[in-house]
Amino acid sequence: MEELLEILNDINPDIDYEKETNLIDGRVLDSLSIITLITRICDEFDIEIGPKWMRNENFNSVKAMWNMIQAIEEDE
Amino acid sequence: MSITSFTFVLFVFAVLTVYYLIPRKWQWTVLLAASCVFYLSGGKKSFLFVLITATSVFLAAMWMQKLTDTRKAWIKEHKKEISKEEKKAYKKKIQRQRKWIMIAALVLNFGLLCVFKYFHFALAQVNAVISAAGGTGITDTFKLIVPLGISFYTFQATGYLVDVYWENIKAEKSYPRFLLFVSFFPQMTQGPISDFEQLSGELFAEHDLLYDNYSRGFQRMLWGFMKKLLLADLIQPYVTDVFANYSQYTGLTVLLGAFMYSVQIYADFSGYMDIMCGMCEMFGIHLAENFERPYFSKSVAEYWRRWHITLGAWFKRYIYYPAAMSNWSRKIAWASRDRFGKFFSDTLPATIALVIVWFCTGLWHGASWAYIAWGLVNGFFIILSLWLEKLYIIWKKALHINESKWAWRAFQTIRTFILVTFIKVLPEVGSLSDGWGLWMRIFTEHSIPHGIHELLPALAENGNKNFCIILAMILLQFIFSLLQRKKPVRDYFTGIPVPVRVTVMACCVIVLIVFGIPASATRGGFMYAQF
Amino acid sequence: MHNFRKVLLVSISFLLLVGLMSLAIVESYIHSEYAFDEDVKLRRSLAGEIDYIFLGASHIQQAVIPAQVDEGLGVNSYILADGWQSIPLSRTFLETELARNPVKEVVLDVTYDTMVRTKETDSVECELYALPRLENAAQRLAYIRETFKPSRYRRVFISYMQYGSEYLINKALGKNVRNVIDENKGFKDMPARNVRINDKNIEKSYNENAIDNEWMSQNTEGLAEIIKLCKDRDIKVTIVVMPISQAKIWNYDGWDVFLGQLRDYCAQNRVKMVDFNLLKERGVLFSDETSFSNREHLCTEGAQIFTPVYVQVMKDISEGKDVSSQFYTTYAELKQHCFYAEIVSKQ
Numbered sequence: 001m002e003e004l005l006e007i008l009n010d011i012n013p014d015i016d017y018e019k020e021t022n023l024i025d026g027r028v029l030d031s032l033s034i035i036t037l038i039t040r041i042c043d044e045f046d047i048e049i050g051p052k053w054m055r056n057e058n059f060n061s062v063k064a065m066w067n068m069i070q071a072i073e074e075d076e
Numbered sequence: 077m078s079i080t081s082f083t084f085v086l087f088v089f090a091v092l093t094v095y096y097l098i099p100r101k102w103q104w105t106v107l108l109a110a111s112c113v114f115y116l117s118g119g120k121k122s123f124l125f126v127l128i129t130a131t132s133v134f135l136a137a138m139w140m141q142k143l144t145d146t147r148k149a150w151i152k153e154h155k156k157e158i159s160k161e162e163k164k165a166y167k168k169k170i171q172r173q174r175k176w177i178m179i180a181a182l183v184l185n186f187g188l189l190c191v192f193k194y195f196h197f198a199l200a201q202v203n204a205v206i207s208a209a210g211g212t213g214i215t216d217t218f219k220l221i222v223p224l225g226i227s228f229y230t231f232q233a234t235g236y237l238v239d240v241y242w243e244n245i246k247a248e249k250s251y252p253r254f255l256l257f258v259s260f261f262p263q264m265t266q267g268p269i270s271d272f273e274q275l276s277g278e279l280f281a282e283h284d285l286l287y288d289n290y291s292r293g294f295q296r297m298l299w300g301f302m303k304k305l306l307l308a309d310l311i312q313p314y315v316t317d318v319f320a321n322y323s324q325y326t327g328l329t330v331l332l333g334a335f336m337y338s339v340q341i342y343a344d345f346s347g348y349m350d351i352m353c354g355m356c357e358m359f360g361i362h363l364a365e366n367f368e369r370p371y372f373s374k375s376v377a378e379y380w381r382r383w384h385i386t387l388g389a390w391f392k393r394y395i396y397y398p399a400a401m402s403n404w405s406r407k408i409a410w411a412s413r414d415r416f417g418k419f420f421s422d423t424l425p426a427t428i429a430l431v432i433v434w435f436c437t438g439l440w441h442g443a444s445w446a447y448i449a450w451g452l453v454n455g456f457f458i459i460l461s462l463w464l465e466k467l468y469i470i471w472k473k474a475l476h477i478n479e480s481k482w483a484w485r486a487f488q489t490i491r492t493f494i495l496v497t498f499i500k501v502l503p504e505v506g507s508l509s510d511g512w513g514l515w516m517r518i519f520t521e522h523s524i525p526h527g528i529h530e531l532l533p534a535l536a537e538n539g540n541k542n543f544c545i546i547l548a549m550i551l552l553q554f555i556f557s558l559l560q561r562k563k564p565v566r567d568y569f570t571g572i573p574v575p576v577r578v579t580v581m582a583c584c585v586i587v588l589i590v591f592g593i594p595a596s597a598t599r600g601g602f603m604y605a606q607f
Numbered sequence: 608m609h610n611f612r613k614v615l616l617v618s619i620s621f622l623l624l625v626g627l628m629s630l631a632i633v634e635s636y637i638h639s640e641y642a643f644d645e646d647v648k649l650r651r652s653l654a655g656e657i658d659y660i661f662l663g664a665s666h667i668q669q670a671v672i673p674a675q676v677d678e679g680l681g682v683n684s685y686i687l688a689d690g691w692q693s694i695p696l697s698r699t700f701l702e703t704e705l706a707r708n709p710v711k712e713v714v715l716d717v718t719y720d721t722m723v724r725t726k727e728t729d730s731v732e733c734e735l736y737a738l739p740r741l742e743n744a745a746q747r748l749a750y751i752r753e754t755f756k757p758s759r760y761r762r763v764f765i766s767y768m769q770y771g772s773e774y775l776i777n778k779a780l781g782k783n784v785r786n787v788i789d790e791n792k793g794f795k796d797m798p799a800r801n802v803r804i805n806d807k808n809i810e811k812s813y814n815e816n817a818i819d820n821e822w823m824s825q826n827t828e829g830l831a832e833i834i835k836l837c838k839d840r841d842i843k844v845t846i847v848v849m850p851i852s853q854a855k856i857w858n859y860d861g862w863d864v865f866l867g868q869l870r871d872y873c874a875q876n877r878v879k880m881v882d883f884n885l886l887k888e889r890g891v892l893f894s895d896e897t898s899f900s901n902r903e904h905l906c907t908e909g910a911q912i913f914t915p916v917y918v919q920v921m922k923d924i925s926e927g928k929d930v931s932s933q934f935y936t937t938y939a940e941l942k943q944h945c946f947y948a949e950i951v952s953k954q
Contacts, residue, residue, distance in 0.1 A: 031392070032462060035400045035429075036422045039409065042401075051242035054397060082761060096609055285609040291617065541776065578617060582624040586632070590772040593765050 001066055007040045008062065021061040034059065041065070047072045077117045079265075079351060080304055087114070088355055095359060100282035107256055107279065107359070114261040115224070122223035129185050130258040133233040134251055136181035137240040140174045141247035178241045182234060189230045192222045197443035225264040227440060231390055233258050236272040238394055245273055253280060262352040266345065268366045268386040275363075283360030291577075292566050293357030298584055300350025305592030307549040308344035310542050315340050317534040319505045322514045327521035329531055330514060337504060338497045339550060342371065345384070369557045371496075374488035376457040379496050387440075391433050400429035419466070427459050434458070446503035446511055453499050545591050629768060636735075636771030643739035646793065650685065650704065653792075657708040659684035661793070662701055662833070663716025664692045666849040669904045672914045673792040679918030686793030688716060689736050691729055694829035695754065696737055701833060703742050705840065712843040715830070715878075718903075719865050722822040722830070722872075726754060735766055796907045797900035804854045804895075809947050810954075814860040822868060834876050845921070846873055848882040850913060852895050855902040856884065857947045862938035881920060883913075885935040890946060892916065 008017050011033050015023075023029045029037065037059075038049055049072065058068040077084050091110045095103050115123050147170045151163060158166075190198075196216060203213030236257070239245045248254045257276060263269070318325060318333025325333075346367045353363045370383035380388050399405060405425040413421035431452070438451015461468070471477075477484055502511035525531040535543060556565045569577060637643060650657075659682035661667050668688040676684045687700040704710065737754075741747050755763070804812055837844045846869070856862060866882065873880040886892070893899070898909030905913055923930050935941045942948060 031396070032423065032426045035397070035426050038401055039406055039425070042406070049401075051238075051398065052244055055244070096611075285611060285614060287610040287613045287617075290610070290614050541773075574617060575620075578621050578624060582621060582628060585625050586628050586768070586772075589629075589765060589768050590632075593769075 001062075003044055004041070004062060004066060004069070007037065007044060011036055011040075017062045023061065024056040024059045029059075041069065045069055045073070077114060079348065080301065088358075092358060095283075096285045100284075103283055104253065104256060104280050107260065108252055111256060111259045111261040111264070115259060115264060118224050119221070122221070125188060125223040125226065126229060126259050127255075128188065129230060129233050130255045131251075132181050132184050133237050133258070134248070134254045136177050137237055137247035137254075138249070139177050140240055143170050143174050143177075144243060146170070174241060178237060181237055185230050185234055189226055192220055192226055194439075194443045195220055225266070228267045228269060229258050229264060231387075232263070232269050235269065235390055235394060239272060248272070248276070262356050262363065266348050266352075267384075268349070268364045269390050270364050270386065278356075278361040278363075281360075286360065289360050290358050293354045293359075295566055295569070295577075295581070296350050296354030296357060298354070298581055298588075300347045300352075300354055301588055301592070302549065302584060303343045303347030303350060303553070305588055306545050307553070308340050308347055309592070309594065310538075310546050310549075311336050311340045311343070313538050314532065314534045319510075319514070321533070322505065322517050325517070325521075325533065326523050326525045326530065327518045328525055329533065330521070331518045332531065334497050334501045334514070334518070337501055338371070338493070341500070342367075343549075343553070369560060371493050372489055372557065373492050373496075374485060375461060375492055376454065376495060376499075377461060379492060380454070380458070387437075391437060395436060396429050396433045399432050400425045405429065423462055426462065430455050430459050430462075442503060444503065444507075446508040449508055450499060450503040453502065457495065457499075542591065545587075629764075632771035632775065633764075633767040635775055636767055637739045643736050646740055647742065649792070653683070653685070654707040655709070656683045657685045657704060658682055658711045660701065660704060660710055660713045661686040661688055661716065662697050662713055663688040664718060664721065665690040665795075665904060666718050666851070667714075667716035667847070668793065668795045669797050669900065669906070670849040670910050670913055671917055672794050672910050675911075675914040676918060679915065680922060682712070684792065688793065689740070689795075691724075692737075693724070693726070693729065693754070694721075694826055694833070696750070698829065698833050698836070699741065699746060699750065701836070703746070705836075705842075710840075710842055712845070713833075713837045715833070715844060715846045717830075717846050717848055717869060719818045719862070722826040722868075723819045724826065725823060726756075735763065735770065794910070797904060799897050799906040799908055800900050801896045802852050802854050802899050802902045804857065804947060806950065809857075809950055812858045813947075813951075814858075816859045818859050818861040818865060820861050820864045820868065827872065831876055834878055844878045845924075846878050846880045848880075848884055850883045850886070850889060850893060850905060850909075852893075852899045852902045853889075853945045853947060854895050856938065856942065857945060858902075866938060879924065881924070881930075882934070883917070883920075885938070885941055886916070887933055887935060887944075888916075890944070895946070 005017060008015070012029065015028060020028060024034070038054075041047070042049055047069065049068075053068055053072060058064050077087065087110075091106060095106045098106065112123070115126060147167065150166070151158075195218065199214060199216050203216075206213045236245075236248075240247050248257070253276070256279060257272060260275070260279065315333055315337045318330055318336070322330045322333070349366045353365070356363050364386050366385050366387075368382040368385065370379055373379035373382050405428065408428070409421040409425050412424055434451045434455025435448060436451070437454070438448040441447045441450065472479065479485075498515065501514060502508070505511045505514045529536055532543075559565050559568060659676070659680070661671060661673075661684065665688070668686055668690070671686070673684040673686060676682065685704070687697065687704065701713070737750060738747050741750060834844050848869070869880060869882070883889075892912050893905075893909055898905060898912065900906035900909075920930055920933070935944070
């Protein structure tokens with residue numbers, strides 16, 4: 001979880017990730033940030049986030065992202 | 077069948093009547109029949125290509141789904157016996173098969189699209205190369221009639237195909253239902269491009285005739301007709317006149333003509349959307365929105381999130397994200413990080429993806445260098461703002477600009493509108509050199525027009541009454557846009573008693589008949605239907 | 608649960624409202640600038656007195672002034688003609704008047720496109736005044752049945768709406784909208800317009816276009832039936848061609864083919880023909896700048912100049928005089944002597 005938060009804060013430190021639950025739908029993170037985020041997550045956690053995981057609900061909050069990462073790791 | 081014809085209105089109400097009289101679970105079949113009738117009325121041969129697309133994508137998706145199901149079942153069955161490597165290898169094998177099925181279907185359908193849309197353009201380029209090398213080009217004797225709406229239904233169908241490949245959705249098992257999804261007549265000619273999950277939920281649900289849906293839908297449909305017939309069509313002669321004769325008019329006249337083009341295309345395209353969305357609402361079906369007050373955008377990037385929203389979403393989902401996060405993209409980012417820093421390596425993949433997206437967007441809009449240039453110019457401004465993001469923050473701080481202040485936001489909006497108008501106009505005048513010529517005319521010809529007829533040369537021929545209607549419609553649209561920021565305009569009407577509403581709408585219909593129906597056949601036709 | 612009742616109720620009220628508003632506009636058009644129903648009333652009041660009828664389309668409607676014709680020829684004339692009037696409609700109007708008037712002479716106006724027109728190519732305008740100008744419901748129903756196609760109902764309705772609302776708007780703006788034909792016994796007042804060809808365009812516009820010379824049998828037969836109808840009642844029939852602007856003649860080719868066809872037709876049907884375009888003194892009488900309302904129609908000023916000339920020529924003919932010396936024999940000859948030819952030769 002900490003590594004994930006570190007990545008997020010590195011991309012945009014002004015957001016309160018603990019509270020924010022509408023990161024994508026509310027356009028809190030722009031598309032460039034999303035791309036950077038995904039590539040960093042893939043590198044950091046050594047996983048492949050396939051297109052089937054790229055749904056808004058998987059990235060709207062830190063918790064959702066963490067759940068997704070664990071699900072992918074389990075799947076592999 | 078022309079959308080802005082009495083025949084179409086009769087058709088809609090005939091379909092509506094049948095739709096609400098038959099048992100609810102068969103309502104979608106009425107829509108399918110209506111779609112077939114609608115499309116066949118335009119041309120029997122074109123319908124064949126719709127069937128080819130629908131059938132090929134349906135079969136490919138079913139096949140891929142079967143492989144997915146087989147894979148899941150096999151893994152479940154052999155979960156205890158196999159090793160992790162075996163599981164991975166098996167998954168990879170299945171995935172490769174699925175990939176080739178998808179590629180085959182994509183090649184077929186995009187191939188058809190490219191042949192119809194780009195054959196002449198491609199041939200012209202080949203001929204250019206041949207003649208540059210000293211030979212004689214191939215004569216272009218083929219007459220290809222582009223099937224109506226091919227760009228839209230191909231994108232919608234292939235989006236579904238890729239979603240099935242990505243396992244976002246399960247393949248549709250019923251061919252008639254899938255055919256309806258591909259050929260749903262309100263979307264056929266100009267979109268919106270819907271995704272399967274959202275649209276199928278609407279199409280196949282059971283719908284009650286609710287007065288609210290009926291009246292709100294009809295109000296929106298009426299407004300769409302007004303936008304198209306009383307604004308887009310009436311302003312068209314002014315635009316055509318300026319585009320044809322820009323080299324003889326003053327810079328100010330040409331600039332005004334360019335702004336009128338912005339108004340025209342918005343009224344035309346969003347008017348069509350209103351007609352279709354309003355009509356679908358009467359059926360209890362909610363289509364995706366394609367416009368959200370685009371001329372109120374504060375940047376080019378924002379503009380493209382508010383104009384032709386579903387096309388932008390399609391490109392983002394199926395081209396931009398896959399390109400930006402592909403392996404080679406990540407490799408480039410890694411390779412450049414050490415040498416050029418984090419910001420560069422983060423922004424470079426996005427930039428490359430944007431160039432691809434905007435090249436394709438330009439090409440989608442037209443088979444010419446002018447449209448490709450148009451796409452790349454749009455991309456340029458978006459990419460520019462990405463790279464200069466940090467610089468802008470420094471500038472704004474230095475100039476003490478308060479972003480929340482009304483004046484700054486107004487400045488951004490006006491600046492964006494002017495910029496977007498200039499870009500928009502580039503491929504519409506004629507060839508690329510014509511577009512450039514028009515730009516130059518605006519910047520270099522500084523004389524002040526003497527009087528209203530020099531400012532608006534087409535006014536004399538088109539009459540003051542029509543011009544008054546144009547102004548009234550622009551004012552109305554502007555007011556509606558301002559109102560829409562809080563809630564849909566129709567919500568403001570709910571307080572007004574029904575007899576008053578009905579009377580006002582009856583008056584609107586009278587105005588439509590009197591001013592909106594052309595005396596001659598030179599007006600008409602939707603601008604985006606050629607795509 | 609379907610809300611059928613409310614939906615139906617509101618929809619029907621809406622349609623009724625639109626229908627009523629449309630009816631109001633169409634009704635006002637019928638009583639508007641052309642006052643078609645006034646024309647019907649006037650003709651009824653003149654029943655038993657009319658002995659001279661002009662029959663045709665807009666050319667003759669704007670070219671001769673009945674009051675002056677009456678004075679000059681000692682007749683009581685009426686113009687049964689309007690824009691785009693078709694041959695079948697002309698026949699209906701004529702039959703109505705023949706039934707109640709001691710008509711002695713009928714003058715048929717033939718233009719370069721009288722025999723060429725069909726219902727498919729015609730504009731919808733001739734339908735607009737037809738219905739109000741017909742005598743009774745039976746005639747109207749017959750007219751609708753014979754000449755309308757369902758696709759034209761829509762166009763006719765829209766035209767009524769557009770002309771009607773234009774009339775109402777102009778009235779609201781205080782503009783003068785009367786273009787009375789009833790008081791003038793069918794004559795239509797039109798303002799002058801300068802239709803002269805610009806000097807720099809004269810050479811290139813020579814014979815730039817061509818008139819359609821393909822005569823339709825439905826028209827030639829229809830007109831022949833009108834001629835027979837008159838002759839069976841011992842009514843004198845003359846075919847006339849009204850003067851159009853020199854600009855139009857200069858710009859188009861094919862006039863002599865038309866002239867030849869018309870001469871043959873008149874010979875076949877044994878009627879006299881006078882083509883007033885070929886008047887030798889037209890260069891002195893009419894100017895493209897002041898005598899016409901557009902390239903094909905005389906304006907009121909032009910009609911005031913033309914009518915005495917018409918009267919004199921018709922008088923001479925009825926007295927057995929030879930008027931051929933007053934006319935050119937071909938359009939080619941006319942073109943050689945016309946105003947534009949002079950300018951070209953000077954250049």
